[in-house]
Amino acid sequence: MTAPAATAPSASGDIDRLSSSVADRLSEVNALILEHAGSDVAMIPAIADHLISSGGKRIRPMLTLGTAKLFGYEGDGDVKLATAVEYMHTATLLHDDVVDESAMRRGRPAARMIWGNQASVLVGDFLLGQAFKLMVAVGSLEALDVFSRAAATISEGEVRQLAGAKNLSVGEAHYMAVIDAKTAALFAAATAAGPILAGASAYRPSLESFGRHLGLAFQLIDDVLDFEGDAGALGKNVGDDLREGKATLPVLLAYARGDAADRAFWERCIERGDVEDGDVPTAVVLVRSTGALDEARRRARGFADRALQDLSRAPACHMRDIIADVVGFAVSRLH
Template sequence: MTKVNALIATHAGSDVTMIPEVADHLISSGGKRIRPMLTLGTAKLFDYEGEGDVKLATAVEYMHTATLLHDDVVDDSAMRRGKPAARMIWGNQASVLVGDFLLGQAFKLMVDVGSLEALDVFSRAAATISEGEVRQLAGAKSLSVGEAHYMAVIDAKTAALFAAATAAGPIIAGTPEYRAPLESYGRNLGLAFQLIDDALDFGGDAETLGKNVGDDLREGKATLPVLLAYARGSAEDRAFWERCIEKSDVRDEDVLTARDLVTATGALAETRERAQAFADRALNDLSAVPDTPMREALADVVGFAVARLH
């Protein structure tokens, strides 16, 4: 990860001053770096000793950072990783364009690795993520989209990049027979991770989230806790959700009301249970790969993903 962080800093540089300023604002603010660690871990699982894992791990983080810059513009978000979102400082145009720059740098790094298979995996993931964004936009501020729509969105927006990150390791390590279980591991981990993220919008705190609690509610996102609470609620409860989500009328006190409703209806608990089910699938996927300390480390990531919501 020391090599990855150094490469991240190197390739985010540009003669255009605003590019490194905007990129560094988000990259240096931390983040869990889970996706690049997964690429490194799945390569080291097979004792890979080249530099391709470092380059692909850096590319993964660039792709993720680019999607965050774009997401904040689409969602009108004011906060990211505990700091003002880049769009609040440099504007929407700069955020979009620097995100595009980072995507370009990501693909340059993939080309440097020289694996067409890895390039194919990441290019497909990039297209899938964009599809997920558009799918979410098409169903924005609607409580009628249903759980299938929600799951399709998070599978595309989050799980696809996790899956690409974990498929990259066996590809460059020359162990293609392990690509399928590790790709499945990444996808299931990504789904568990996003379900917990969405639950944390009601059951977490700003420090854990890196953004304001209730932001999803304010942005009109019908996440799984909302959909479950809406389906199980009284007529009064449903009117509350319709006002918040569909009419974009969210008051300060509504965040606490929403938290109470998702808790009282069992929506928060069920969201966590579903996340645990995907986490269990991810652990089962790992049983197909060699039993090494690195496999245990990859299993620990699963535990971390679901333990964020107590």
């Protein structure tokens, strides 16, 4: 079937309409999340619930539910795959916090701070296993292929980031490859699920590309917010990326555009891990004064525009417009 001609939808910057339109299915996802996180080993549901119930927006599972609805899917595979998406995302957060030695996640102490690194890694592995059980239950080899590839890609991104950690010479290409793998791959899998489940695989490349570009825009804004967001709203401390030695795009741009004193500052903080009191406000001044934050936002908007172009290839309908709102939200959010 050929998609009807349509102009790219405009995005208003709101996820409330998507949340409302899939509310009944999302409640089923939340119930399935609790069901499959259960275990006779008490530590497993305790750690899983600590993160899953801590206030995440459920954007990825909502996108799976929304794209399934976009193509008229009526089974229960969307609920299973949306749950699998949230499990995969939660597992990556548990693993990330261990690798990054993070102290906070979603406004709470990171699970590793309560139960330790070993338990966090192992429960993350458990959730990945549960995700794949749900994928198998759906019975779609195409969906299983998409999600298994995403899982492998995310792991590659983690290793790539680790290999280039605390290194300002890795460059923008390295950074983009990391966020393409770590963030965009799961967004792409989440949005590819709808056309696969609905038997509309002809639309899969466009929807997969939509998710990928949306994920890139989302992560770029995340990295901007690390310098100018509100700690209470972010659920983590402003400047955490700096403290963890992450050479994000704003840092790489500020480093390249700065003078010798600026570069020495970034080398001390990022490469030597020597972050002193007052360094975060200094970093904020540098990423602003060099135009690094504005450039990162500009690039995020560029990926958002490409996401909307991808989405315009899907059938024109009210649901498509609702999904387009998520694009605007991704680049306009304050936390």
